[in-house]
Amino acid sequence: MTSSAFETDTPHPIVYLDRVAATDHGRSYKGRMRDELDICPGQTVLDLGCGPGTDLASLAQAAAATGAVIGVDHDRAAVDAARERTAGQHTVTVRLGDIHDLPLPDRTADRARTDRVLQHVADPVRALREIHRVLRPSGRLIMGEPDWDTLAVDHPDSGLSRAYTQFVTDKVVRNARIGRQLPRLATEAGFAVPAVIPITSVFRDARAADEILGLERTTQRAVAAGYLTEEGAQRWLDHLSTGPFFAAVTLYLVVAES
Known part of the structure; x- marks a missing residue:
């Protein structure tokens, strides 16, 4: 079960984060997150789960010389x-x-953001309560999280597509449906949620999608977990690498206020 069209080695986490940020999709939704943060000069801004610091410079530019940006990562x-x-x-x-x-x-910051972080944490509500604790009254939190149950990959055999998405939501991502859950979870943590903004990324090029989705690597794992057969997985990859390609997934930007 192989396809020369797709990556087989897992990229280093920092390389992967930089790769996503450099795509048109990445630049677009990150820009929208900055807009929704509405940072004013002089404010203190938190980037929680900042990774290798991809977004720290742009946040610092918005906060200006009188502001402060604090990145936190585990x-x-x-x-x-x-x-x-x-x-x-x-x-x-x-x-x-x-x-x-x-x-x-307590009450350290005026603004905070999490970018595709809460899908991986052990306890999203506890994390949200911590963010609420460190935000000042009338502070703003912007969260960008995918809902992997919305992942749609076109294939003539729709059963293979359903099995692939089911594997991703069941086994690959810890909190795979966090995108749809965030408004409720944020409310439970003490926030008001004035807006939810859906952003759907559409992929028409298989290699570009593979750089984000890791199609072959994930397919191999789905076979090992019993979600796909070897034969079904090969048909899946053969079509994705040679036929017209379409995939889409929705990320939700959730605006929360303390």
Whole structure:
């Protein structure tokens, strides 16, 4: 079960995050997140799950020289990369920390963002309560999270497509349906939720989709888990690599206010 069209090796996490950010889809939704944050000069902004610091510079630009940007991530390698990338930017600091137990005092920040982070955490509600704790009254949180149950990949055998998406939602992503759940979870954590903005990424090129979705790697895992047969998986990959390609998935931007 192979296809020369797709990657077989898992990219390094930092390489993958940089790759997503550099796509048209990535630039578009990240720009919309910044717009919805509505950062004013002088404000303190948190990037929670900041990864290698992809977005810290643009947040610092919005907060200006009188503001402050604090990146927090649980991964030491990501924190080191973020510190290196923002060296010399005096308004930016990066801290090693757990989103469930933020290393920050109460009412620290005016703005906060999470970008595809809550889909992976152990306890999203606990994380949201922590964010609520560190935001000042009338603070704003913008969350960008996919709902992997919306993943649609066209194939002549729709059963293969359903099995693939079911595997992703059941086994690949811890909180795979977090996108649709966020308005409720944020409300439970004490936020008001004035807006939910759906952003659907559409892929017409198989290789571009593979760079985000890891089509062959995920298919191999689906076979090992019993969601697809070897024969079905090969038919799946053969069509995706040679036929007209279409895939789409929806990410939800959830605006929350403390």
